[in-house]
Amino acid sequence: MAAPFDLNDDSVVVIIGTGAGGGVLANELAQKGISVVALEAGGRHLPDDFINDEWESFGQLAWLDPRTTSGDWRVAKDFSGLPAWIVKSVGGTTQHWAGASLRFQDHEWKAKTTYGDVQGANLLDWPIDPREMDDYYTKAEDKLGVTRTGNRPGLPGSNNYLVFEKGAKALGYEEVHTGRMAIQTRDDGDRIPCQQTGFCFQGCKWGAKWSAGYVDIPEGEATGNLEVRPQSHVARILHNEAGKVMGVEYYDANGTLQMQKARIVCVAGNSFESPRLLLNSASAMFPDGLANSSGQVGRNYMRHMTGSVYGVFDKPVKMWRGTTMAGIIQDEARHDPSRGFVGGYELETLSLGLPFMAAFLDPGGWGREFTSALDHYENMAGMWIVGEDMPQETNRVTLNHDVTDQYGLPVANVHFDDHPNDIAMRNHAYKQGQAVYEAVGATRTFPTPPYPSTHNLGTNRMSENPRDGVVNNWGQTHDIANLFISDGSQFTTGAAENPTLTIVALAIRQADHIAQEMSAQNI
Amino acid sequence: MSQKESLRGLTRRDLLKRASAAGASFVVGTGFLAAPDAAWAYEAEHLDAETFATLVQMARDIYPHDQVADEYYVIAVKGYDSADAAAGITAGIAALNAAAQGKGFDSYLATGWERDRVDILRGMEDSAFFQQVRGGLVTGLYNQKAVWPIFGYEGESFSQGGYIDRGFNDINWL
Ligand SMILES: Cc1cc2nc3c(=O)[nH]c(=O)nc-3n(C[C@H](O)[C@H](O)[C@H](O)COP(=O)(O)OP(=O)(O)OC[C@H]3O[C@@H](n4cnc5c(N)ncnc54)[C@H](O)[C@@H]3O)c2cc1C
Ligand code: SF4
Numbered sequence: 194m195a196a197p198f199d200l201n202d203d204s205v206v207v208i209i210g211t212g213a214g215g216g217v218l219a220n221e222l223a224q225k226g227i228s229v230v231a232l233e234a235g236g237r238h239l240p241d242d243f244i245n246d247e248w249e250s251f252g253q254l255a256w257l258d259p260r261t262t263s264g265d266w267r268v269a270k271d272f273s274g275l276p277a278w279i280v281k282s283v284g285g286t287t288q289h290w291a292g293a294s295l296r297f298q299d300h301e302w303k304a305k306t307t308y309g310d311v312q313g314a315n316l317l318d319w320p321i322d323p324r325e326m327d328d329y330y331t332k333a334e335d336k337l338g339v340t341r342t343g344n345r346p347g348l349p350g351s352n353n354y355l356v357f358e359k360g361a362k363a364l365g366y367e368e369v370h371t372g373r374m375a376i377q378t379r380d381d382g383d384r385i386p387c388q389q390t391g392f393c394f395q396g397c398k399w400g401a402k403w404s405a406g407y408v409d410i411p412e413g414e415a416t417g418n419l420e421v422r423p424q425s426h427v428a429r430i431l432h433n434e435a436g437k438v439m440g441v442e443y444y445d446a447n448g449t450l451q452m453q454k455a456r457i458v459c460v461a462g463n464s465f466e467s468p469r470l471l472l473n474s475a476s477a478m479f480p481d482g483l484a485n486s487s488g489q490v491g492r493n494y495m496r497h498m499t500g501s502v503y504g505v506f507d508k509p510v511k512m513w514r515g516t517t518m519a520g521i522i523q524d525e526a527r528h529d530p531s532r533g534f535v536g537g538y539e540l541e542t543l544s545l546g547l548p549f550m551a552a553f554l555d556p557g558g559w560g561r562e563f564t565s566a567l568d569h570y571e572n573m574a575g576m577w578i579v580g581e582d583m584p585q586e587t588n589r590v591t592l593n594h595d596v597t598d599q600y601g602l603p604v605a606n607v608h609f610d611d612h613p614n615d616i617a618m619r620n621h622a623y624k625q626g627q628a629v630y631e632a633v634g635a636t637r638t639f640p641t642p643p644y645p646s647t648h649n650l651g652t653n654r655m656s657e658n659p660r661d662g663v664v665n666n667w668g669q670t671h672d673i674a675n676l677f678i679s680d681g682s683q684f685t686t687g688a689a690e691n692p693t694l695t696i697v698a699l700a701i702r703q704a705d706h707i708a709q710e711m712s713a714q715n716i
Numbered sequence: 717m718s719q720k721e722s723l724r725g726l727t728r729r730d731l732l733k734r735a736s737a738a739g740a741s742f743v744v745g746t747g748f749l750a751a752p753d754a755a756w757a758y759e760a761e762h763l764d765a766e767t768f769a770t771l772v773q774m775a776r777d778i779y780p781h782d783q784v785a786d787e788y789y790v791i792a793v794k795g796y797d798s799a800d801a802a803a804g805i806t807a808g809i810a811a812l813n814a815a816a817q818g819k820g821f822d823s824y825l826a827t828g829w830e831r832d833r834v835d836i837l838r839g840m841e842d843s844a845f846f847q848q849v850r851g852g853l854v855t856g857l858y859n860q861k862a863v864w865p866i867f868g869y870e871g872e873s874f875s876q877g878g879y880i881d882r883g884f885n886d887i888n889w890l
Pocket of ligand 1 (some may be wrong): 209212232283284285291425426461462467470679682690691696
């Protein structure tokens with residue numbers, strides 16, 4: 194049967210969320226002839242609709258439904274209602290991701306084995322062999338059109354990159370280049386090449402950057418097997434007496450509660466909403482929430498060890514011109530405990546416009562110490578730090594029953610405390626980042642604290658043993674065979690790399706598995 | 717209300733005569749605030765003019781940029797000149813003046829040096845009032861498109877075809 198599908202059609206796969214995980218899975222399944230209904234809380238925004246203006250774009254795309262925070266992370270103080278900067282739109286956060294697309298290093302799939310016991314960390318090995326991922330990574334890179342993979346050339350270096358590169362080389366760093374970016378560089382593809390507009394975080398108006406929203410979703414829809422329902426907020430996943438899921442309840446664009454039947458349900462709402470949905474779906478049979486026999490739903494929340502370094506120079510840089518994140522130093526990504534921490538980190542160029550720089554350079558800061566930095570905005574260069582953070586059981590998403598959203602549903606509370614390993618790594622990275630800029634003559638540098646999380650991982654993690662996590666090596670929940678997790682929340686550990694390429698590779702792999710299990714009538 | 721309208725009926729001399737009320741930087745009249753050279757003026761509707769002038773000075777002391785003219789600070793805080801916000805702001809500014817008096821000044825505006833005002837602000841930086849004003853300024857001041865060029869920021873670039881041919885890699889001092 195072709196899309197659109199009937200609410201009572203119980204042969205469809207329902208996917209919740211259409212970002213990196215859900216959007217790709219929807220397309221991959223549709224390409225295989227499987228009927229898919231994708232329910233997306235956000236609206237449809239295409240490149241024409243994107244706005245080259247930081248706050249206006251934020252208002253257009255960001256997830257602004259209420260959330261609450263706790264813990265010692267500075268975000269809980271500076272941005273207490275905004276633990277994450279992520280998107281509510283068809284295409285999810287791939288609408289305004291920067292496009293950095295890196296494979297995990299082999300040892301990062303086996304963090305527990307490699308790092309050993311780290312006190313206070315709930316480390317675990319992924320139940321996946323790195324070699325199993327090689328082909329899926331290649332497929333993901335081809336889908337996204339990642340530069341410096343396949344035979345795709347790299348992006349040209351912007352001003353911000355050239356400063357960064359010069360400092361990096363002066364320090365002796367060797368793995369320095371304009372990144373592996375999901376951005377078109379040549380005229381020969383389906384997408385227009387990058388025009389260096391510099392608003393990658395606001396959605397690429399040229400469509401040069403890959404987004405599930407305008408690449409995978411329309412491809413899937415063109416098969417006739419995929420129906421996307423925007424502005425459809427899933428409230429609850431329903432199950433039958435046998436303990437199998439059988440559909441979902443959602444609020445449609447008019448705020449009316451609907452019920453869509455399903456053969457399989459795949460949850461891909463990003464790492465706050467996915468566990469929230471499982472917890473909000475508690476029933477008499479599953480009083481602690483769906484797929485939660487391990488008690489691990491919502492736990493082990495990871496956000497990457499992040500931070501930024503900005504440097505001010507005596508001459509202009511104009512860092513906002515050009516691609517937002519096309520620049521990387523990879524030398525520190527290795528695991529080398531002699532630095533005083535396990536795991537590693539990447540340094541990546543980053544630029545913010547003046548409005549966001551004012552909000553994020555030193556949240557809460559004021560007076561001349563702060564404003565004299567902005568006075569030299571034109572002479573600033575910037576980089577972002579992204580490293581592996583430690584999973585901790587107590588870093589977790591729970592339901593806050595005191596605060597409800599527009600549908601009356603309890604919201605997610607996000608609790609996060611830094612692990613000592615995270616702090617040691619961040620301090621090391623600050624020092625190195627500041628040294629990079631000082632090597633090019635920076636007159637002042639800023640070790641800027643983490644922003645609201647852009648990478649959200651781990652709250653429904655993958656585990657060999659059902660006792661340790663929520664899903665198996667296919668992202669299938671240990672407890673319920675026809676319930677899958679398809680987004681970044683299935684990450685067992687976070688690795689040093691930006692997560693999206695891995696989310697996409699896992700979604701392609703999961704689609705193969707679901708198709709196989711469906712045809713074998715196992716689910 | 718346009719700047720011209722709010723100045724209607726007032727001569728430049730009238731304005732200058734009233735300039736003393738708020739130091740050299742503003743002219744505070746009955747219900748309005750203007751630049752000494754009448755380049756701009758704003759008529760407060762719900763806030764007492766003295767209160768509004770103090771609020772503008774406070775905004776500048778929180779985010780001081782000497783190259784940014786007062787009118788942008790006025791624009792940044794004029795949202796508080798509303799029926800809803802006026803009472804809270806009036807109370808907050810009264811507390812600010814009380815703090816200034818506690819340090820031996822007649823009022824916040826009567827201080828001579830910025831460091832004295834900053835000292836007063838430090839003493840109340842955890843108050844809800846200070847945080848409200850500071851938080852509002854982050855967007856109120858820095859998200860004014862007219863302010864961006866003062867900092868060199870160029871804003872949107874799509875309509876001009878991005879920077880691919882307009883200097884994305886034009887750095888020449890490395
Ligand atoms: C500014 C920024 C820059 C980034 N840059 C990079 C980068 O360079 N490289 C990289 O690898 N990663 C980057 N990321 C991170 C990347 O975007 C995310 O890791 C990725 O998109 C996460 O995929 P996901 O499928 O888990 O969730 P998302 O892509 O966030 O998709 C989740 C979707 O689910 C929807 N949803 C949630 N709950 C419900 C519900 N109840 N019902 C219906 N729909 C629901 C949401 O609206 C959303 O559309 C960046 C993120 C940000 C914010
Ligand atoms: S810099 Fe390139 S990728 Fe980024 S928004 Fe502009 S055109 Fe798109």
